[in-house]
Amino acid sequence: MTSEATVIAPPDERVDVGAEYRAAGLSDILEELDRELVGLTPVKTRIREIASLLLIARLRERAGKTTDQPTLHMSFTGHPGTGKTTVARRMAAILHRLGYVRKGHLVTAGRDDLVGQYVGHTAPKTREVLKRAMGGVLFIDEAYYLYRADSERDYGSEAIETMLQVMENQRDDLVVIFAGYGEQMDAFFQANPGLRSRVAHHIEFPNFTVDELMSIAALMVRQQQYELDDEARAALHDYLTLRIAQPYFANARSVRNAIDRAKLRHASRLVANPAPIPARELSRIDAADIRASRVFRDPTAE
């Protein structure tokens, strides 16, 4: 980054990119991202790149160079539970810290919020959501539902058109993030070429490996003030290895569900034996709580 800075700065003046980087509080956010989001290397790389781009854009502006406000509309594609919503939330905070969006809030919208039910209902409805998101980030979950190729009378394309207009004309006022599962999103963008070209960043969320899922589980358990002993951890590892091969595996969401069910069994185990127990038993999930899952009983089921 230093070499870039010397290229763009006036020859007699020096720009301390490192100091600016620290002043923007970027390192805090990015470190937090590293700490709290497991895996997702391509995503983090892209966020880092965007953050650097915006920082340099700001420095360029200060040095009197003309810089077009970069387009930051994004699409997040990936399987269920790979952290698209979580990252979108972070993204709003990062863009706010960088001064790209003024307020840094996240508005989540689905098809129901954008598409109307009768003629003339859609555009005002979409505009209302866009207005609410201005100054922040609009996150459109399951974006491919917006467009239905099989129905000509569907109002989804009207919503997309309305959005495109605002995305283009009020680029400084909001950032739109489209999210959805990979294949469907590809079809969605193919059907809406105008949209594809206006979305500058297409970010792919990879599936988690078992080890990453274990770290996620450890993070979740710690956040909920439970603990896993070594045996439980081994059991969870076995569980995830089996579960990952089964259908409807939803990455981090499946981990959360597994932990929730383990908590359920943990609670009923304690209630079943109403003898006085040490207080730390209240938070200790043991291997039996996890091994009782039906994933172990019939690995092909579900």
Added chain:
Amino acid sequence: MRLTQGTFSFLPDLDDSEISAQVQYCLDHGWPVSIEHTDDPHPRNVYWEMWGTPMFDLRDPAGVLAELAACRKTFPGRYIKIIGYDRAYHRQTTALSFLVQRPSHEPGFRLERQESDDRRVRYTLHSYASEKPHGSRYGESNGSAPRG
């Protein structure tokens, strides 16, 4: 005659950045902002036409400004005002309202005196603009209904 009404009536017309700052003030207080327009600016005419519905849950004035731009484009020759409504219990009223557009020519008002019983005089205001039918005042050609 330059029409003055509402908040800031004693100030010169606000420009867009000043309007934006006032809207931000409303949003910071949690007041929904709405846009209304009329070609009958009589001081007792409280029923201006609404430009869309009031805007709830906004965080940033950009949305209001975009609607204002659309309203100005549709009704270049009308009065437009921005209203912040405070719904708080015990207040429940317009907290602030100010003009954001006025026609280029404002013919103004005349004072009318009406002699009534016992030589008492009743006073009323007559707006020159309202002599023309609705939609053709202030040199405006269109009187189309606002969009929904």
